[in-house]
Amino acid sequence: xxxxxxxxxxxxxxxxxxxxxxxxxxxxxxxxxxxxxxxxxxxxxxxxxxxxxxxxxxxxxxxxxxxxxxxxxxxxxxxxxxxxxxxxxxxxxxxxxxxxxxxxxxxxxxxxxxxxxxxxxxxxxxxxxxxxxxxxxxxxxxxxxxxxxxxxxxxxxxxxxxxxxxxxxxxxxxxxxxxxxxxxxxxxxxxxxxxxxxxxxxxxxxxxxxxxxxxxxxxxxxxxxxxxxxxxxxxxxxxxxxxxxxxxxxxxxxxxxxxxxxxxxxxxxxxxxxxxxxxxxxxxxxxxxxxxxxxxxxxxxxxxxxxxxxxxxxxxxxxxxxxxxxxxxxxxxxxxxxxxxxxxxxxxxxxxxxxxxxxxxxxxxxxxxxxxxxxxxxxxxxxxxxxxxxxxxxxxxxxxxxxxxxxxxxxxxxxxxxxxx
Numbered sequence: 001x002x003x004x005x006x007x008x009x010x011x012x013x014x015x016x017x018x019x020x021x022x023x024x025x026x027x028x029x030x031x032x033x034x035x036x037x038x039x040x041x042x043x044x045x046x047x048x049x050x051x052x053x054x055x056x057x058x059x060x061x062x063x064x065x066x067x068x069x070x071x072x073x074x075x076x077x078x079x080x081x082x083x084x085x086x087x088x089x090x091x092x093x094x095x096x097x098x099x100x101x102x103x104x105x106x107x108x109x110x111x112x113x114x115x116x117x118x119x120x121x122x123x124x125x126x127x128x129x130x131x132x133x134x135x136x137x138x139x140x141x142x143x144x145x146x147x148x149x150x151x152x153x154x155x156x157x158x159x160x161x162x163x164x165x166x167x168x169x170x171x172x173x174x175x176x177x178x179x180x181x182x183x184x185x186x187x188x189x190x191x192x193x194x195x196x197x198x199x200x201x202x203x204x205x206x207x208x209x210x211x212x213x214x215x216x217x218x219x220x221x222x223x224x225x226x227x228x229x230x231x232x233x234x235x236x237x238x239x240x241x242x243x244x245x246x247x248x249x250x251x252x253x254x255x256x257x258x259x260x261x262x263x264x265x266x267x268x269x270x271x272x273x274x275x276x277x278x279x280x281x282x283x284x285x286x287x288x289x290x291x292x293x294x295x296x297x298x299x300x301x302x303x304x305x306x307x308x309x310x311x312x313x314x315x316x317x318x319x320x321x322x323x324x325x326x327x328x329x330x331x332x333x334x335x336x337x338x339x340x341x342x343x344x345x346x347x348x349x350x351x352x353x354x355x356x357x358x359x360x361x362x363x364x365x366x367x368x369x370x371x372x373x374x375x376x377x378x379x380x381x382x383x384x385x386x387x388x389x390x391x392x393x394x395x396x397x398x399x400x401x402x403x404x405x406x407x408x409x410x411x412x413x414x415x416x417x418x419x420x421x
Contacts, residue, residue, distance in 0.1 A: 028232045030102040033060075034076045036084075036095040037386070040068055045091050054267040056245045059084065060234055062389060064272040066263050066358050073389060075102060075234070098386060105391045106233050121192045121401065123394040124184045126229050127157065127222055130191065134162055134218065141198055151286035154240045157222040159286050164197055164214040171421050172213045172297040173412075174374075176287060176364055177304040179251050181224025181235045182390045185382050185400060186304040191218060192401040193408070204409045212412070212421075215294065221251055221283055234390070238281050242268035249275035252303075253360065254284045255367035262318030263360035274362055287364075291372055299421055300412070301368035301377040304404070307389055308357065309348045310381040311336050311407070314369040316353030317361035323369060326352075332414045333378060339410030340403040346383065348407075353379065376420055378411070380404065 040046050049065035049072070052058050060075035074095075076084045088095050099105055110123045119125065119133040138147045144166050149158040177186040194216060197209040219225050223239040237248030246269035253264045256278035260266070264274035279285040291298070313329040315321070323329060330350060337348040349356050353363065369377040383392055383400050392400070415421055 026231060030075070030077075030106060030233075032078050032100070033102040034081070034097060035062070035099040035102055035389070036074050036076060037098055038072055038074055038093050038095050040065055040070050040072060042091075043068065045093065048087070048091060050265075054265060054270040056269050061271060062234070064263075064265075064270065066272070066360075070358065073098065098389075102391075105388065108393060109391050110394050121188060121394075121397045124188055124397070127219055127226050130187060130218055131158070131160065133191070134160065137194075137198070138162075145198070150290045151282070153221075153223045153283050154238060154281075155223040155226075157226070159220070159222065159283060160218065161290060162194065162214075162216045162218065164194065164209065164216075166210040170211060170213040171299040172215060172294065173300045173302065174215045174217075174291060174294075174298050174368075175302045175304060176217045176220045178218070178225055179220035179283075179303070179364065180305060181221050181228045181237070182233065183306040183382075184228070184390075185306050185392045185397065187218050187225075188394075188397045189382065189401040189404050190216060190304055192398065193405050194218075196405060204413075205405070208409060208412060213297065215298075217287060220287060223283075224248065236271050237273070238283060240281065242273070242276075245269060246273075249273045249281050251281050251284050252305075252364055253362040254279060254281045255288065255362045255364050255371075257362065257367040257371040258315070258317035258320070259362040261361040263316065263358055264362065272360075278362065288367070291368065295372045295374060298372075298374050299376060300415070301365060301372070301374045302408075303364045303368075303377075303379045304382065305379060306382040306392065307384055308381040309346060309383060309385055310357055310379070311348050311350045312353045312357060312365070312379040312381065313350075314352065314366050314377055316357075316359060316363050316366055318354075318359055320352070320354055322352065325375065328415075328418050328420070329376065329378075331418065332376065332411045332420075335414035336378075336407035336411040339406045343403045343406045344399050346400075346403055357381070376415060380407070 053061045063072035065072050138145045146163045148161050150161050151159045177190045224235055227235045237250050239248050241247050250272050253274040259278040260274045265272050311333040314323050333350040337350050340348050353360055365377040365379045368374045
């Protein structure tokens with residue numbers, strides 16, 4: 001091992017130890033906060049819930065109330081419990097209790113050990129740890145791997161793209177992950193897959209690695225991601241200060257295609273605030289500009305999110321038509337879902353965002369397909385469905401990532417059969 005690599009390894013170890021020692025300070029706690037599932041059935045229920053979702057210091061909405069006939073999860077503090085109970089009676093919510101102590105789930109998300117001694121996938125990592133590991137990986141595989149800082153976030157953190165390329169002329173695949181800050185499983189999954197692309201000896205994985213160029217943004221919302229590690233585990237948006245009370249926009253409602261055309265809010269306090277205008281968020285503008293610069297090399301765009309277990313195709317905006325190659329998109333998506341199920345029997349539902357999840361506009365996958373003209377574009381909503389939500393225990397990282405890698409193998413094979421590669 002060279003001296004430089006040894007020093008980089010030591011740097012990662014120091015970052016991990018510092019992170020473990022300091023991560024618990026100044027964090028919001030959710031002791032005895034309850035999580036409820038609520039079915040939205042009437043216009044009155046929807047209107048009240050939308051007003052509450054956009055009001056600071058009321059309830060925490062893990063899902064935005066966007067339409068009738070949908071189920072959402074709401075976090076209720078002990079101080080707000082009586083108000084929630086009264087609202088439930090008045091509006092006939094019939095809430096279902098999912099968890100009686102959210103903090104317990106957060107405490108059990110990571111394995112209980114004194115300190116981490118290396119980078120791996122038995123637990124979740126901070127931004128600095130991920131970036132340090134990637135830098136070391138590039139040094140170890142500098143013949144096929146490169147890293148580029150394509151810009152900086154609002155709080156001046158680097159936005160990095162990792163490129164894996166074994167030879168010139170390969171068709172390109174772009175992946176954005178952790179654009180929603182609290183969705184830790186997404187960056188954990190994709191870093192595991194990157195490691196497999198470099199180290200696996202499985203023929204199907206070697207085919208993916210060596211015959212396609214991979215462009216990966218491991219953390220598309222670095223400010224929000226850091227905030228989830230240091231202050232509020234449930235934070236979703238960017239961190240731009242739009243008002244005294246409310247920070248951030250939803251970066252996955254801020255892309256410049258059908259912007260603010262359903263499933264968004266114009267209130268900066270809402271978790272689905274679309275921003276002042278398309279690409280108002282510097283993170284979104286930076287990623288969009290980068291994708292535009294390489295769009296002619298890209299055959300497939302993948303956005304990795306959680307939760308719900310979906311494979312989603314365009315479009316998500318209001319009254320959206322099916323895309324011209326809808327049949328092919330669905331065939332490829334179904335192949336991904338079937339191959340995922342074979343690994344650990346985890347079911348995934350396939351369809352357009354608007355059909356099977358909810359109306360959402362200004363999302364990255366719609367933009368990639370509709371504006372950047374990338375003919376295949378998918379959103380993956382990873383594990384789970386109800387029990388853990390965004391607080392997925394770290395012992396599910398590798399099983400989840402194994403499923404997603406199987407999906408990538410299957411869908412690319414199916415796309416190749418259909419002539420997209």
